[in-house]
Structure formats: C-alpha cells, structure tokens
Amino acid sequence: MHALLKLLTAALFTCLSLAAYGEKLRIVTEPWAPYVYEDQGAMYGLDYETTVIVFQRLGIEVQWQFLPWKRCLVMLDQGSADGALDIFHSQERDAQLLYPSEPLSDVDFVLFYANERPHPAQHLGDLRGLTVGTSPGYLYGAEFSDSALFNREPAPSHEANFGKLLLGRIDLLITDRRVGQHLIKTLGLEGKVSQAPLVVSRQPQFLAVRRGAGMDLLVQRFAAELKRFKQEPGYVALSARYGGIPGIAAAERTVEQQESSAP
Known part of the structure; x- marks a missing residue:
C-alpha cells in the first residue's frame, strides 16, 4: 500500500507541475495511417485515439505536433519535445527515453x-x-x-x-x-x-517520453491505464473501426517523412 501511495503521489505531482506552469506534454509523431494521421485538420488513428483516451483518464493535457520522423528524433534529442508516439524501442535510446511496459500496437x-x-x-x-x-x-x-x-x-x-x-x-x-x-x-x-x-x-511501437522528474512514474501509470483500456469494449470498437487485425480503414491518408527536412 505504501508503494502504491508513493507512486500515485509522485505521478500527481508530475501532472500538477505541468499544470502549474500552464504546460502541456509535448508529443511529436509522424502521420502513419492507420496508426496516426491527419485529415482536413483533424487527427485520427488507432494509436493516436488510444493515447488521447489514456491521457484524458490520467488528467494530462497534450500538445501534438506532426513532423517527419527524423525531425521528431531531433526534437527529442534537443529536449524540445517531451515524447514521441509510435516509436520503436532501441538500446541506443534507453539512456534518453522511457518506455511503458505496454505497447500501443505491433508492426x-x-x-x-x-x-x-x-x-x-x-x-x-x-x-x-x-x-x-x-x-x-x-x-x-x-x-x-x-x-x-x-x-x-x-x-x-x-x-x-x-x-x-x-x-x-x-x-x-x-x-x-x-x-x-x-x-x-x-x-x-x-x-x-x-x-x-x-x-x-x-516490432512493438510505444508512446515513449524523455527521462525527467516523475516521468518514470508517468509511464507506469500510462502502461496500466493502456492495458486496462485494451480490455474494454471501447478499444475493441476502436480497433474494428481501423480495420481490426490487420485491416485498413479505406478513407485514411498517409503522409510520410521527407528527406529534405532530415538533419
């Protein structure tokens, strides 16, 4: 019970610290249908909508930005982004990023x-x-x-x-x-x-965040809530909307990374 209380308290302080400075968690990603994509100014996708629901349940506001993938990685390196959606795990990134134990999807x-x-x-x-x-x-x-x-x-x-x-x-x-x-x-x-x-x-793909104060506890809460949501009818319906396993939603539009914007 003591460990659980410590976890919840630290995670709460993380959320409060973001709110206290009027900040949102800055997440970058590349449009990649059917996982995440943009259509007429609105964002959609299995992993994007799943992540939005999980963060809403955790009471955390998110600022999203779509960029070519190599630019996303640069922003993580520079500290101008707090995390990335649909990123693969690699040992080279372990010193910089934290990964929830529960992946969003498999590629x-x-x-x-x-x-x-x-x-x-x-x-x-x-x-x-x-x-x-x-x-x-x-x-x-x-x-x-x-x-x-x-x-x-x-x-x-x-x-x-x-x-x-x-x-x-x-x-x-x-x-x-x-x-x-x-x-x-x-x-x-x-x-x-x-x-x-x-x-x-x-390979599984994740929502990963930069290492920092309270972020380790944040990813634990994210993993627990994501795992819980995956067992609910809402996730089954969301998955079915995007073609299930391994189908594709016909109306989606894929916008991929541009070499010209790579560092």
Missing part, C-alpha cells in the same frame, strides 16, 4: 514487389543483388539493416517508394504490412503490387 515489416517484376522473397538471401526501397529513420532490425547481400535506397515518402517500384527503379520496398496494404488500396495499385511472404521483423 510487421514486410516487402512489396511489382507484379511485372516479381520477387516473392521468403528469406533475406532471396534479396541478393537487389535494391530495396526504405524510409529514413526507421529501424527494420539489424539483420536487414546490416546485410551486405542487397542494396538499400531511401525515398522521401512511402508513396515515392511505390512510384519507384512501378517504374522499376527499385526491386522491392519495405514498410509495415498495414501501411503497405493501405497504400495499395488508396493509390489504386490492386493487381499491380503484391506482398512477399517474408516478414523482415516484428
């Missing part, structure tokens, strides 16, 4: 190829000599990123990668399964692009 990084030039890869060895389109700032796993078997070529957006794929400028592209299927549908590429069998990596 499956898979490969897509043009049907006119099929490369239905089942293993990384099947990519020997090929060029794979990537996105700056993403963590695909060491086995993929460090491999010398194939070439990696970044593009300013996932849409650009699909365009390069159709033009034959790359052999495959890598992205999240849900995001890729969404773009195939919204770009009208059904029958032109297919998903390869290989799952390159599977």
Whole structure:
C-alpha cells in the first residue's frame, strides 16, 4: 500500500507541475495511417485515439505536433519535445527515453514487389543483388539493416517508394504490412503490387517520453491505464473501426517523412 501511495503521489505531482506552469506534454509523431494521421485538420488513428483516451483518464493535457520522423528524433534529442508516439524501442535510446511496459500496437515489416517484376522473397538471401526501397529513420532490425547481400535506397515518402517500384527503379520496398496494404488500396495499385511472404521483423511501437522528474512514474501509470483500456469494449470498437487485425480503414491518408527536412 505504501508503494502504491508513493507512486500515485509522485505521478500527481508530475501532472500538477505541468499544470502549474500552464504546460502541456509535448508529443511529436509522424502521420502513419492507420496508426496516426491527419485529415482536413483533424487527427485520427488507432494509436493516436488510444493515447488521447489514456491521457484524458490520467488528467494530462497534450500538445501534438506532426513532423517527419527524423525531425521528431531531433526534437527529442534537443529536449524540445517531451515524447514521441509510435516509436520503436532501441538500446541506443534507453539512456534518453522511457518506455511503458505496454505497447500501443505491433508492426510487421514486410516487402512489396511489382507484379511485372516479381520477387516473392521468403528469406533475406532471396534479396541478393537487389535494391530495396526504405524510409529514413526507421529501424527494420539489424539483420536487414546490416546485410551486405542487397542494396538499400531511401525515398522521401512511402508513396515515392511505390512510384519507384512501378517504374522499376527499385526491386522491392519495405514498410509495415498495414501501411503497405493501405497504400495499395488508396493509390489504386490492386493487381499491380503484391506482398512477399517474408516478414523482415516484428516490432512493438510505444508512446515513449524523455527521462525527467516523475516521468518514470508517468509511464507506469500510462502502461496500466493502456492495458486496462485494451480490455474494454471501447478499444475493441476502436480497433474494428481501423480495420481490426490487420485491416485498413479505406478513407485514411498517409503522409510520410521527407528527406529534405532530415538533419
């Protein structure tokens, strides 16, 4: 009981300190449907709306900002952002960021190829000599990123990668399964692009915050409330609205990171 009281008291002081200075928790993220995206000035998405609900229950106000992903990372490094939505865990970031024990969602990084030039890869060895389109700032796993078997070529957006794929400028592209299927549908590429069998990596994504006074207790409260919400009918309905597992909401629009804004 003493430990619980200490936890609640410290977390309360964290919330009160933000309110006392008229501050909001500054969260940055990149639009990435169906997890988080913007449409006509409004924000939507499974992970975004889940996070909003959890923070509302915790009594914490949030200031959101959409930026290219590499710019989000720079803002975290500079201390001009308090946290990031839908970030992967990495040991390099442990000294800077705190991660809740409960992830928001899971990402499956898979490969897509043009049907006119099929490369239905089942293993990384099947990519020997090929060029794979990537996105700056993403963590695909060491086995993929460090491999010398194939070439990696970044593009300013996932849409650009699909365009390069159709033009034959790359052999495959890598992205999240849900995001890729969404773009195939919204770009009208059904029958032109297919998903390869290989799952390159599977990674949970989190709402992570910079280390600071009371933040460790904040992420504990966030994880507990997130886990509780995931067991409620409201989360089931929210997940279903965005296509369930692993579907896609047809009306969503993806805006991806731009290399021109990278540091």
